[in-house]
Structure formats: structure tokens, C-alpha cells
Amino acid sequence: MYTISGHHHVSMLTKNAQMNHQFYQNVLGLRRVKKTVNQDNPTMYHLFYGDLTGSAGTELSFFEMPIVGRTIRGTNAITQIGLLVPSFDSLLFWKKRFELLDVKHGEITTYAGRDALHFEDPEGLQLILLNNNGEKVPENWSGWEGSIIERSNRILGIGTIEITVRYLARLAKTLTDMFGYAEVTRSDKEAIYQSVAGQSFGEIVVKQKEGPSEKPGRGSIHHLAIRVKDEEELRYWDEIVKERGFQSTGIVDRFYFQSLYFRESNGILFEIATDGPGFTADSTVDELGKTLDLPPFLEEQRAEIEAKLTPLD
Incomplete structure (x- = not known):
């Protein structure tokens, strides 16, 4: 039996790719590891941020939608993203940095049993820095030494993800019975x-x-991708998803990874994605994120695609 080895990436909506890049690379110190386009709508940017190579489990991805409206918060949505930092001292560092750079944030508190610092990006996306307290992280994660943040305080990767739904039991059944997640704590409403x-x-x-369900807009979370090793595992999960009565997209080749998508009973969109081949499939490590990379099936349209995109750098 295969198991889910953690989060793969989380995808969000942004109204302004330039502002988005400024915040995630120049404020948070993440590396923009891929500048590409939405493969289903190549008129919009798709930006990925993460560690040195955008390892699975570190990737934050954003679709640019210049005409998108504001998010109207509600239920049946992925509502918060946790990002792991090395220590409690790291939280103190980030609190001071957020104060200096006028980033909206709260006080240091606790969340899911960890020291935590809630904050928002410029579009209201809700995030939390979580104290990893020296615990192990996946072996594939590799820090980016080009970050403006020193190693002792650098964001390591994605931590706890929060999902808000009308029917907790339905999502719980999907996570435990279908994917093998363990239930750690349970109350009536959490x-x-x-x-x-x-x-x-x-x-x-x-x-x-x-x-009412959340109405997505800028700063909302589109989907959570969970991590599997390879295509063999992905095919296994495709069958499991279908057997449970969910509608699967089937396996989609995203060039940098393969994946499938389905919505669970509350309407939450999940992606299941493979570790590889990764973002170095068409770029050297040094050149990651610097130029517009297109999957082979879009390369013939490069001139047309570039003409419709606003330069970022």
C-alpha cells in the first residue's frame, strides 16, 4: 500500500505578479524557481517559489489573474498556509522584520501545538510561520543560499495547512479512510x-x-497538492479516487511533475502530484526562475504567449 509523504505544493491566486514576486522573494526570502504560464490558460503567469530547486513540499505557486476581485471569506475553502522556520528565535526575527517592512501580522502565539506567528501577504493571503523546533524535514529539501534571509531564520518549507468545511466528517473520512492520514486530535468542530x-x-x-462558501479572489487558495513518489504511485491513487466515487481528471502531464485532480465532498480541490522530474527539467539550478520557461507543447506558441504577458523583471 502506498502512503502520502506530505504536502507537494499549494496554489493561490494573485492579481499582480510583480508585487507577488517582490513579497515572496524580497520579503520572505524564497526563491522564484519557475516563471512559466498556466498550462490551461497560457495568457496568465504561473509563478513558483520554494527552496534551492523548488523541492516538493516547499513550493508555493501563484496564478496571475489581473481582473480577479477580492476574496469573500467563507467555508468550504483552504484557509491558511503554515510555513516552517527553524526556531522560536526565528519567529522573533520575523516579527521584527514584519514590523520594519509594514507586513500585517499578529503576536507570537500557538497553533496546532507549535509556536506560531500569523501574517498576511499584500493581497490578504493568510499565512502562519511555525516553529519547527529543530525537528527533521524531508531529505529532498535544500536551502537556497542566495536568499536575503540568513540560514538560521530562513523558511524551510510548507507546514500545517488549514481547511475549513461545512462537514468535517466527510473530509475526515477522505483523509483517513482513503489516504491513510492519522487523526491526531478531534473535537466537535476541529x-x-x-x-x-x-x-x-x-x-x-x-x-x-x-x-456560505468562500468566494475566491486575490489572496485565496486554489488547491492543495499532496505528494507521491512517481507515476506508478499516481496511477494507484487514480484508481482509489475513482473507486471512492470521486471524479478524477485522470493523470495530467505538467512536464515538471505529473498529477491528477479531484474535489472531495465539500468541494475542496486536491491535486496528487509526483516528486519529479522537477523544475530542472528545462533549466540549470543556477538559472531557475530567471527566464520564461514553457513546457514543450507550448514552445511553438512562445512569441504569441510572451506578447500577452507583462514583463516581471
């Missing part, structure tokens, strides 16, 4: 699940909330 025992890089907090 539960924590882990794909890797004791580790937040595969942890999901599920909150139950009544009311």
Missing part, C-alpha cells in the same frame, strides 16, 4: 490529521464552519 506521524510537513487542520 481536528488535526497527519500523513507522516508527528510531522507538520504533512499536517492538515480541519475546521468545521457553517455559512
